Structure formats: structure tokens, C-alpha cells
Amino acid sequence: MQTFADGDEVDLVIVGAGAGGTVLAQRLARHGWRIVILEAGPFWDPDRDWVSDEAGSHHIYWTQNRIIGGENPVPLGKNNSGHGVGGSMVHFAGYTPRFHPSDFETFTRDGVGADWPISYEELKPHYERVERELPVAGQHWPWGDPHGYPHAPHPVSGAAERAWAGARAAGVEMRVGPVAITNGTFGNRPHCIYRGYCLQGCKVNAKASPLVTHLPDALAHGVEVRAGSMAARIETDAAGRCTGVTYLNDGRERFQSAAAVAIAGYSIETPRLLLNSASARHPNGLGNNRDQVGRYVMVQGASQVAGRFPETLRMYKAPPPEISSEQFYETDPSRGFARGFSIQTLSPLPIGWAEHVLADGHWGLALREYMRDYNHWSVLGALSELLPDPDNRVTLADEHDDHGLPVARFDYTETDNDKANIAYAKQVMREIWEAAGAQDILTIDRYAHLIGGARMGFAPESSVCDADHRVWGIPNLFVADGSALPTQGAANPALTIMAESSRLAERLIAKRVDANAHRDDSSTPAPV
């Protein structure tokens, strides 16, 4: 691996080797950019560092403390972001749907959420390119902007067969995929072996994560990944430009000098870093003159409904992501709420299933009895689009982490539209199980996926960065991860995060965004 000295001013420092950061690095490195990625977590060796085991996988999650509040606090830890080279996709399930064209203009169409400063059409070529690179396997996709996938659909498990039969009987269309799991060998990555541990990190390397998809090419083109390096502060000069990143490595504070900085630490850590970078010139943190940093953080309503069948289904086999439906994705006024949801199979392993049983109210003998029945259940999950709200936000807590840095606090409260969406989605999933002939049905509420917190928009009054991911007021600082997304639709976000970075890289390479241009905080971006 190429290495750079701290004092050597590189073209770009990227904070976070996850979905957004790694794609950005790989694209730019191919055009000669000199890049250092600072990654707080380790540089993984899947064979040595990961296990086929739920409880033994906590080290791949971001488990440093975070405070959660609001009326509907969102548990983080294993249910959220990753920690280490590859980021959260190391333990993501593997679903890689695109957003729908409507997602980019929910305010115009439905009067809710926010319009994006970019359109689906601008992202489409990048969706297609990233789908080939991961590569994505699935059936032809009839929803949103209809499209096909480069790899054929995977075979499905007994648990998914039951769900699919129920969906057909209930009039709900489902399709196999789309998953970023190789169906066939792909370069040096073998075929999936259907072992079911996708959320614990794929030791086989069949499931895509930047560690196996984009990082090898980035390294081959001279990118340095500095693992074990926690960015503490983005530094700025008197002119208001950033000069590099102060970070902690092996207990030592160091500074990497750079001509430009991109933050890609995901929806909690990116706003935290912007806030922790407060200085005399930026007393409220970077990009926060209008009190926008950390606002509009979203999760998706991820309620689970399980159906019980007389036959054994052994849902631990095959990847948890198997079949999905986007039939309910768009607004339907007759449902009584704006926007929609998708439905996907989930197939939790034993600890995940025990949490489901507990959430349904069972403990002691009842819990043991439900658990003995593990092999008879199949689980569907919804992804309900929950709307962005300025008060659902990341702030700095009074507590500090091991480095002495203030930790993030995340407050979350559902709106009435959110509650109605979740309730409706659960009803549809119950109807699927009834139509499938399930003997019994268990329903629980939970959340998934973080988005927002440093969203892109049209003006600094209502966003943190512009259509080119550039933080308002700081011409050489970019946000290149899930925190830049203004809405999150009812689709899993990773593919969109990668496509966004791919688009940003293209614009930087073509010099359509000039990382050296000077602008002030009140200007609107030039039309592009």
C-alpha cells in the first residue's frame, strides 16, 4: 500500500472507509488523485477476524457509546453502523434496491419530506455502474424505474417459499433480490454458500462490501487507508478553508494535511465530527451557521411479522435477504398517509429471533417454548419510509468517549404519518401470512437504517451541503455518505450512497466542482 507522510499535503483526505468513502476514493484514485482514508476501525481480514456467530461479531459494529433519546429512541450498536474498513456494509444484509424517481421530489409530489437538488436521472448511470461492480443478483425489477440485474436471481429457502406463496395468494407481487451477493464466481470472489451469516460479515467474500468491491482497486491506484485512525477535528484556516484533519492513532494526536476533505462517517458520526470541529471562526461547528448540522436524521420503520408453519423451514439457511416487494412504495391517498413501504424477507438467526419473541412479550417458560419452535417460523420485515423532521437530530452529549471526544446524542420521535405507515405495513404483512396459511403470527416494531444529518439541499438555510456534496461556506469540504441524503424512500440505502459518491467523483474529475473555488455561505450553487 502507498503511504503518505502527515505533512505531505494530499489531494483529499476521506474520513471513513465505508460505502460512500471507498467508492469516492476508488474513482478519484484512477484519475491520479493522491488520497488518504482515515478509518477509525481495523483493517479487516475476513478469514482471521470474522466468525460465523452472532454474539461473537460485536467487534464489527460501532459500539462506542452513543446516547439515544426522544419519544421513540432508536437502539444503535449492532443494529446500525459498522466500524472498520468496509464500513457498515461489512454487516449489512445485502439488499441493494435503487430509490424510485419519486424519492427525489417527495415535497413536490406529495407535500412531505424534501426535494433533492439532484434527480433520479442524474444518478441512474451510477446506479447501473455500481450494480455491475457489486454485482447485484435478482429478477427483473418492475417497480420505480424498471430495470434488470447483472446476475441471475439466487435460489430461495423454504422460509422465503412460504412467504412468496402467501404474497401471491394475497395479491402482493414479490421478486427475488436485489442482493449484492455473487451468483456465480466473480473475479476472485466465490459463489455464496447459503450459510446465512450475512449480518455477521461474509467470510466467503460472496457478499459485497467496499472491502472486497472497491477498496482493492483503490489500493492498486495508490490510495492509503490508515486504519485505527479516529478523526477528531477538521481544521480550517483564517480564510475559512479546511486544511486537513486532526486524528488519533495509537493514542497519539496527529494531523494529516490535505487540499480537500470528504467526510464519510455515516449519519451519526458525520454530524458529530462537524460539531466537534467547532473553532473560533466556526463556534457552532463546521457548516452549522444556520443550525442545520445533525437535523433530519431518519430511520426506516422496520416492523417484523413472523408466520408459523407446521413444516420445518430452518430460516437460518440462505442469505437473510431473499425476496422483496415494492408494490406499496408510492403514495396511495386511499391508505391515509403519504409515501409507502417495501416488504422483504429477513430470517433472523437464534439471538435475533429471541429478541423478536421477547419483544412480543414472552419470557421464562413461554420464551423457551417459542424458541424451541425456531425452525417453524418465517419472518417478513417492512421498510416504511419515515419522514425527515428537523427535531430528529444528532447533537453532542455531555459524555465523552475513550479519546476524550464528546459522543453523539440521537433523539428520535415518530410523526403521525410515520405511525400510520408502520401500522398499514404490518397489516399487509399479516395478510400475507394469513394467505400463506400460517397457523400463528407474531408482530413486533423496530427500526433500521440511518440516513441524513448533513443533508444536501438548495440553500444553507435548510441544508448542510449543496448538490455537489459541498458543505455550505467551506469550499473544500464535502459530505460523501448516507448523511447527505435528504429522504430515504422505502429502499435500503447502501446502493444509493455508493451511486452518489460515484456521481460526485465524476463531477470532481470533470472539474465541474472545483474543490478550490471560494464561495461564501449565502450563495446558491451555480446551475450545473
Added chain:
Amino acid sequence: MSAPRNGHEERGTDPRPENPKRLPRQRRGVVPQMRGRYPDWDVLTQVDHWDEVTRRVVLARVDDVPPIRFFDESEVRSLGTFCDAVMAQTEEPRIPVLSFIDDKLFCGRSEGFQYASMPDDQETWRLLARGLDERARSLEATSFAEAGVDVCIRIIGELQRGELSGGVWERLDPQLTWKVVMSSVLDAFYSHPWAWNEIGFGGPAYPRGYARLGVGLKEAWEGEEAFELDPVRDVDERGLDL
């Protein structure tokens, strides 16, 4: 550590009342309390097919149970009783749930989040021990561990439903406490290979993988289910939800 016993001794192969009628006795390997649905399934016979790193992590749970270092003796008594009761571990062999939790707290392994209204996990567990004892004393017992199974179950039900107040419970939201501690209890119990035997989980399958995915299918090496019963009706009929 003492645990609530229900006083029913096992007679031959007769089922005890806390189990469904005809739930088989384990014939191969170990399951907690020796009854499960897969009497001939021992996931530990498969360890040679697991990768080395996974094997080390899983076998340590059986062969290398961590010593108690975080909790003091009195905490061990009340929390041991609590862990046994919430998992219905009425007799040996038991999965040593509290030992794994103690190890996690001693080593300071965090879950990655803390409710704004709650203390950190270490403090939560210590306060839980005190809160259980306080409540037991208010019900005329000397401590939670000495209170007997009915009182323990009553107190745990109050915790789960958020019905505890006063004393420790002014600082500790009972329902959030329930969520926080049960997440660790479930993690400890269902990560143990004896629990995998009980529920017929095939376990780690790298590098071998799974090949027979369809309805009703199993790999040749997986366990056969010998007993099947819909728990929703059964639990309801036997009034097990407390």
C-alpha cells in the same frame, strides 16, 4: 447460586409440568435442562467442519466459562436467580448466563448505545440487583434470591410491565431496564451451543455451507425434529405468559 425450584422432581421419562407433554429427553449432547425437540442433535459433533476462528469462539463458551469478576456475592445471588427465572433454567445443566454477562461488564464491552434517561450498562445491572432485593423485601422476603419462585416471577412481571416504583426504581426506568438486561441475557443464552441443540439450529456452516434449503428439508448431518407443537396455542393453554 440458588435458583427458584418448582419442587417437581422428574419421574422416569414423565414430562414435568413446565414442559409440553411428550417433549423428549435429550439422548445425545447437552441441552439446558436436558429437554428439547431434537433429542439426537448435538451441534458440537460438527466442530471439525467449522473454521478455526469460529470454533475457538464457540467452544470457549462451553470449555472456558469466565470467572465472576464484576459482580459481588450478593449481586450474584440476586442476578443469578433473575437470569435463571427469565430463561426458565430450573435445574442443571444450566447455561451459565450470568458468567458471560459478568465478563462483558468486567471487560467494559459496550452495546453501543445508552438511553438518555438511564445510567450505563454496568450501573444498570448493579442497580437492578439492588432494586430486585428492595422489592423482595417490600414483599416480606429477606432478599430476591430467598424469595421463592412465585415472588420472583411476580417481581419480574412487574419489571417487564414497568410497574416498579420507589427506591432504585426512581433512578431506573423498569421497562428500559428490562430491554437493556434482557438483550444481554438472550445474547448469552442463545449464543451457547447447548441452546442450539435445544432448538435444532444447524450452527456455523463455513466453509461447508448449506445446500438443502427447501421446505421440510435438512442437511444429512442436521438433527431430526422429534416433537412439534405450535407454541402460540400451547403457551396460551398452559398459561405460561406471566
